[in-house]
Amino acid sequence: MTQLDIVNGSDSGTGSAQGQSCCEQSEEQLNIDQAVRDRYADAAQQKEQALCCPVDYDAQYLSMIPQEIVERDYGCGDPSKYVHAGETVLDLGSGGGKICYITSQVVGEAGRVIGVDCNDVMLALARKYQPEMSQKLGYSNVEFHKGKIQDLKLDLDAFEAYLSEHPVKTSADWMQAQEVADQLRNEQPLIPDNTVDVVVSNCVLNLVGKQDRKQLFAEIFRVLKRGGRAVISDITCDEDVPVQLQNDPTLWSGCISGAFREDEFLAVFEEAGFYGCTILARQPEPWTVVEGIEFRSLTIEAFKGKDGPCLDRRQAVIYNGPWKAVIDDDGHKLIRGKRMAVCDKTFNIYSREPYQKDITAVPPHENIALEQAPQFNCHAGSIRSAHETKQGKTKKNVAPAEDCCGTDGCC
Numbered sequence: 195m196t197q198l199d200i201v202n203g204s205d206s207g208t209g210s211a212q213g214q215s216c217c218e219q220s221e222e223q224l225n226i227d228q229a230v231r232d233r234y235a236d237a238a239q240q241k242e243q244a245l246c247c248p249v250d251y252d253a254q255y256l257s258m259i260p261q262e263i264v265e266r267d268y269g270c271g272d273p274s275k276y277v278h279a280g281e282t283v284l285d286l287g288s289g290g291g292k293i294c295y296i297t298s299q300v301v302g303e304a305g306r307v308i309g310v311d312c313n314d315v316m317l318a319l320a321r322k323y324q325p326e327m328s329q330k331l332g333y334s335n336v337e338f339h340k341g342k343i344q345d346l347k348l349d350l351d352a353f354e355a356y357l358s359e360h361p362v363k364t365s366a367d368w369m370q371a372q373e374v375a376d377q378l379r380n381e382q383p384l385i386p387d388n389t390v391d392v393v394v395s396n397c398v399l400n401l402v403g404k405q406d407r408k409q410l411f412a413e414i415f416r417v418l419k420r421g422g423r424a425v426i427s428d429i430t431c432d433e434d435v436p437v438q439l440q441n442d443p444t445l446w447s448g449c450i451s452g453a454f455r456e457d458e459f460l461a462v463f464e465e466a467g468f469y470g471c472t473i474l475a476r477q478p479e480p481w482t483v484v485e486g487i488e489f490r491s492l493t494i495e496a497f498k499g500k501d502g503p504c505l506d507r508r509q510a511v512i513y514n515g516p517w518k519a520v521i522d523d524d525g526h527k528l529i530r531g532k533r534m535a536v537c538d539k540t541f542n543i544y545s546r547e548p549y550q551k552d553i554t555a556v557p558p559h560e561n562i563a564l565e566q567a568p569q570f571n572c573h574a575g576s577i578r579s580a581h582e583t584k585q586g587k588t589k590k591n592v593a594p595a596e597d598c599c600g601t602d603g604c605c
Contacts (some may be wrong), residue, residue, distance in 0.1 A: 267292035269396035271427025288400025291320030346381035411466035468496035504537035506570035508558035512577035
């Protein structure tokens with residue numbers, strides 16, 4: 195057991211053996227972290243064909259990246275294609291840095307890319323080419339940090355610097371190290387709250403043990419700005435993975451045993467507080483089949499920012515179709531073609547992606563200041579009166595001009 199293994203911190207989210215399910219106990223015996231570290235350390239030094247599935251990346255971005263990184267970086271999708279210029283991007287499990295270096299070209303000089311990984315060999319590979327990539331691009335916007343993706347507050351480089359000067363030899367040393375780790379989380383967080391526009395990840399979340407996944411999604415939510423989003427590519431399965439497969443280190447480190455069940459993958463984002471959860475890409479044919487279970491790549495998008503009070507400013511939205519009616523993550527039922535009453539928060543959310551293409555926003559007839567707006571019942575599902583949402587000041591009994599339809603008339 196290493197010094198880092200024994201200092202998990204008070205907010206690690208890891209339960210005791212007594213409180214774990216049988217599956218979680220099997221994971222504990224397996225030592226997932228060790229299996230993943232060993233597999234990916236080897237893969238960073240020599241290309242492994244069987245690790246994750248082939249992905250077609252944009253050739254113009256790959257041409258800038260050293261071949262050693264291209265060959266020894268592994269994934270199952272391309273979240274970088276959903277990133278925009280000028281954004282701050284966090285790549286979870288950044289490995290050899292391929293997605294980071296692709297994304298750095300997409301976001302440009304005004305953007306910023308942060309890679310986080312806990313594998314020393316992979317980090318060394320990614321950092322090796324930072325000067326070369328900066329010279330090629332003409333700017334430097336990529337940085338790599340050592341950390342666990344389910345604990346984005348703890349800077350492991352800083353923590354290891356402490357451990358090198360204060361090795362853990364006794365229980366008192368261990369408790370002191372825990373206190374230092376917590377102090378680093380609180381005073382010098384690796385990724386501060388509300389600082390990232392987009393969190394991306396490429397076939398990494400399934401490598402995290404199930405006992406740590408609630409904290410993992412909470413951390414993704416924490417670091418995102420309001421209105422920010424997660425774009426995640428990962429391996430999913432169509433059935434539950436049995437315990438005997440979960441306890442296989444080769445299958446787990448190979449992105450199979452820890453796969454999310456397809457229908458539950460979006461649900462975990464919803465449970466963490468995200469909205470607008472959408473499947474962006476789904477591999478039509480399975481990447482592999484093990485004991486009749488299909489495993490395939492899925493890329494999803496999920497947004498942060500639905501928290502806050504519901505205030506009534508007499509706003510409405512019209513769902514454009516094609517469905518007769520839809521229900522959003524908060525239970526709002528939108529009926530096609532109807533002026534549905536919504537609160538100010540929901541009105542603003544619907545005015546942005548991923549909803550804006552399907553929604554017509556209808557502002558109120560008379561503007562109501564936010565500080566004067568009363569509470570709104572978001573569960574009423576009421577239709578907004580046209581008298582509250584007429585556009586502009588209504589004139590009575592004013593017929594349209596005779597030439598409104600042109601010289602040929604309206605028909």
